[in-house]
Every structure is written in structure tokens, then in C-alpha cells.
Amino acid sequence: MSRDQPTVSVIIPNYNYEKTLRACLESVYAQTLSPLDVVVVDDASTDNSRDIAREFPCVLVASPHNGGVSAARNLGVAASRGEILFFLDSDIALAPDAIENAVTLLTGDPETGCVHGILDAEPLFDDGPVETYHVLHAHFWRRRSVGVVGTAFFALAAIERRVFELTGPFDENLRDSEDVEYSDRLAATHRIRLTETVVGRHDDVDRLLPLLAEQYRRSQLLIPVAAVERRRGGGLRANRTSGVLAAGLVPATLPLALFTPWLLLVPLVCAVGFAVADPGLSRFVARRKGPAFLLWFTAVHFTVHLALVLGAVHGGVRWLVDPRFGPSVRRRRRERSAAAVAP
Template sequence: MVSVLPDVSVVIPAYNSDRTLRACLSAVFAQTHPPVEVIVVDDASTDQTREVARRFPVTLLGTPVNRGPAAARNRGIQASRGEVIFFVDADCAPSPDAVAAALRVLTETPDVDCVHGIYLTEPLYDDGPIEAYRLLHAHYWRMRNTGRVRTAIFALCAVRRSVFDDVGVFDENLRASEDVELSDRIAARHGIWLSPEVTCRHDDDSRLWPMLRKQFGRSQLLVPVAVRERGPAGLRANRPAGVLATAVAVATLPLAALTPVLLALPVLAVAGFALADPGLAGFVRRERGLAFLCFFLAVHFLVHLAIVGGAAIGGLRFLVDRDFGPSRELAVGAGR
């Protein structure tokens, strides 16, 4: 007996996405399993995002002010009618069988109600070595964790509507880590699967300083989100040993002012950082060679510095501001 696949609504949150939205929508409309509707939620863009969206047969929604991806996705959930909601970020172009591959997991894997996917190493647009660093790292750590997980990344993710009716929607108090916080609620009652067959090309960060600034800002929510996690820790993009080595390097560097001998401490910590994830280093070397690996590790260390600094600031903010971090109570029920 042939099973009937559920109807799929694609929801695309977009903010100043005119550079990538055309490629994103072209890929969505080229899916082997076509969605019943495509909803673009423009989060008060100031560029040509809305004009690009109008060139496709989509439902175009908007927000009066920019409120972040959590609010945009919630607006799309409320307006959608599909049994499965497939989220695609506006800077992603899903592979032609991405929707079909996600539906296979949902229909064939017991108790899995949420399936997310993997960035390919090929960028949507090739913008240089920083973007190559980002995509290699993003691809590797996702591939390392395929299968049943506790965290979903909603840049490319299929979720049964019933999940939102059960656990609630995205926390609009969060402009980052909103997917981690929602995943924590989902994982307590529903299965989450990271599939290597659900893929997309992604237009990632391509400039060093904006990337580090973004990482610093996002990392400020690591502590409050982790404190309020209900179960075991979910996916981690970076090895704890590497984060710890970076923190030790920062903490011991001032000791070198006492005597040059103590400079050995941060040097050893940096060496420990470089050795913290041999699998990642081997993957990068195979993909791009030894010279790029040296560049990769240097950028990776700067990213870890941003993570450590952001987490430290976020931890302090969490101690003094009750409203910083996830909302303490969320309404359950997505509505229609």
C-alpha cells in the first residue's frame, strides 16, 4: 500500500535578503515534492526583498518593525495550512530533493517529528576564504552528529504542525539561539533527526569582523539558554576542549607580564586548541590543503575568542537582568 505524504508548507523568514532570495525561491519551487504553499515573511526589510518575493507565486507577509527570525517564523506558522512546515532561511537554496528526503524520515522513522539538514561545502555564492571557513566548519560538525539528536537548526528544517500545538512556538524574546531553546522543548516530547540527505547551499558570512561581531552577540545567549535547558545538552558546533583551551589562553596571557617564562602557558593553551578537534583538522586538510588548514585554524581561534568573550558578557547580563535570555513562560499552541 502506497502511503500518502503530508502536505508541506514552506516558510521563509527574510530580512534584507534581496541578494539571495531569488536563488532560495527558485530552489524551493524546483523541489521534487512540491509544497502546497510558500510563505515569505518579510521582517521589515529596507532593501528589495519584497519586490523579489513578488516575482514568485508566494504568500507574502510582513512585520511592521524588525523583530527577528523567531517572530517571522511564528507569523509563518500561524498563516500556514500544511501538516508539515518546512523552514528555509532566505540565504539557503535547498537541494531539489530536500523536502522529499525530510518527508521520508518523518514517515519512516518512529517518533521523529522534526528533521533538519546540512549545509553543503559549496556556497550559494563564492565570496572568498572566510565563507569557505564557515561552510567547511558548518558542514563538518553537522555531519559528525547525523542521526537522532536533541537540537534542530531551523535554517533547513521540517516539523509537523502538531509539534507546535504541543510545545508552543519560537520564543520571540530571543534574536539568537531561538532554535536551540525551542529544540529543548521539542526534544522533551518528540524525536529530532539530523539528516545528511536534507541539504542546501548557503550564503554564509564572508567578512572577518562582521562574522566575529555576530558570533560575539550570539554567544551572549549561551549561558542563559544552557541554564534553562530541561535535559542533556544538545548539539555543539565546537569541541568543549577547544573552548576551554581558548579561555585558558586568555586567562594566562597577562601572567607573561610577570616573567617571559609564563608566556609558555598561553602558548601551550593555543597548541591545545589546535589539537582539540583532529577530525575537523583532517577534514579541512583533505578538502582544501595544508595552507588553508593553517588559515582555518587561525580564524577558528578568533571565533573561539568571540565565543568566550560573548559567553562571559552574557553570563554577567543573565545575573543582573531577569529579562535577558529565554522567556520564563511561553504560551502553548501555534494556532492557525
């Protein structure tokens, strides 16, 4: 790769994001470093996404069926030409210098194979307090983790094509947690850097029930992906382990009150433990939005944690009984083992 002016391909997977796709593409074409090409992979959208993409001089790859974000990103790579691949979700609008800053970091450190950025503390479109909750949390935990990390999130990430080819494609069996599985392979050979100089504004979920459903769905793959990971150190954590445990213990200990009402103190103590598990996050929210919003934030955060715990338990059970569930590497290992013992 030329170290002076590397070419960049922006790859945007999209599924029914007509609300944000135009803002996303406008931000890409307003970059201080112009990309060589922009590839929008429409994953069988049923809205007007494809018409919006055609308003811009991008390459539109129209998938005939919905294969998920991993498959869409792989299609985008195949249709692109740049030496650096910049992956961008279609519900994010980039700051004007995001691509240039990512390229500078990649070319300045030969050992860094991937650079990914943080989400702004303000949403792309402000749709209410639920979205404000999620955007603040997403900004905070990424912001405090900047530096060399073990996990990359490809909603907003740049990787050299040669590194991508060495690591291999995204696992198309995964529609969630694909970033974590891919990072496990990537971190074995290259450094991953999270930076606050690559920023995008995200349009997040704005209603509570869809937010809980999303978190429940995504957390189902936490245990299957963790079970096949080879590298444990340096992985990013959005939530404190103590907070997750405390939240899970609240409903688990509520039945103790059947023996005596005094035992209600146990889930109450767990709830207080959850509330104080991440003081940095609480201070950040209070500074940004005030103490009243912090109470709302903490209540929503608690319900999100319950969804995460329930989803992780469900996913763990699915992983035990369904060999098709989870990363493809597990299935390949089983197939190799079966072949080895076959007569």
C-alpha cells in the same frame, strides 16, 4: 496527517537578504516534492526583498516592524496550511530532493517529530576565504553529528504541524539561540533527527569582523538558554569543549609573562592545545583545501573562539543583572514566584 501525501508548507523568514532570496525561492519551486504553499515573512526589510518575493507565487507576509526570526517564523506558521512545516532561512538554497527526503523521514517514523539537515561544504555564493572557513566548519560539525540528536536547527528543518502546535511557538524574546530553547521543549516529547539527505547551500558571512561580531552576539545567549534547559543529553556542539577552554586560556594566561618570560610557555601550550583539539576537523579542512588553507582556517577559528568566549561571559553577566534578557520562561517563572508570595 495523511501518511501517503502529506501537504507541506515552506516558511521563509527574511530580513534584508535580497542577495540570496531569489536563489532560495528558485530552489523551493524546483523541488521533486512540490509544497502546498510557500510563505515568505519579510521582517521589515529595507532592501528589495519584497519585490523579489512578489516574482514568485508565494504568500508574502509583510511585517510592519522587525520582530526577529522567532516572531517571523510564528507569523509564517499562522499564514500556512500544510500538514508539515518546512522552515528555511532565506540565505539557503535547497538541493532538489530536500523536502521530499525530509517528508519521507518524518512519515517513516511516527516517533520522529522533527527532521533537520546539513549545510553543503560549498557556499551558495563564494565570496572569499572567510566564508569558506565558516561554510566548511558548519558542514563538518553537522555532518559528523547525523542521527538522533537533542537539538534542531530551524534554518533547514521540517516538523509536523501537530508537533509544532503541541510544542508551542518560538520564543519571540529570543533573536538568537531560539533553536536551542525550542529544541529543549520539543525533545521532551518527540525524537529529533539530523540527516545528511536534507541539504542546502548557505551564503555565509564573508568578512572577518562581521563574522566575529555575529559570533559574539549569538554566544551571549548560550548561558541563559543553558540555565533553563531541562534536557542535557544529545545536544549538538559546533566546537569541542577542550578547544573552547584552550582558546579562552590563551589571553587569560598571557599576564603570567609579567613575572617571567618563561611563563609565556603557558599560553603557548594552550594555543597548541587549541590547534589539536579537533583533529577530525583539521583533517577534513586539509583534504578539502590543503595544508596552507588549514593554517588560515586554524587562525580564524581561534579568533572566532575568542569571540564566543567573550560573548558568553558578557551574556552571563547580562543574564544575572537583567531579568528581561534570555528565554521568556525565566521571566514567567519569576512572575509566578512573585505571585505565589504576594499577600
